[in-house]
Amino acid sequence: MIQSMDSPLSVGPDGIKIKPELMEREKLYHCLFDEKILLVYKDSQDVLNCYEVEEKELVDNVKTISNNDEIEKIFQDYIEKQNLKN
DSSP states (O other): OOOOTTSSEEEETTEEEEOGGGOOTTOEEEEEETTEEEEEEEOTTSOEEEEEEOOHHHHHHHHTOSSTTHHHHHHHHHHHHHHHHO
């Protein structure tokens, strides 16, 4: 998946490029690369927070979404499901 040049996250043959200057504060961004999800978040103090997720179920679910807003629901559903197992 190669995203547009004006996107805060772009994926190419060389890996992932992050452009924090294009990011909105307090918004979660994601991209898929090498069967992993990269989550990037810029907080209210402009600090970048990056997380890498390898959980296959989550990766497969994220592959099916059509917009960025759905990713939080996928993670929330996963957390609730895991809590029920414990």
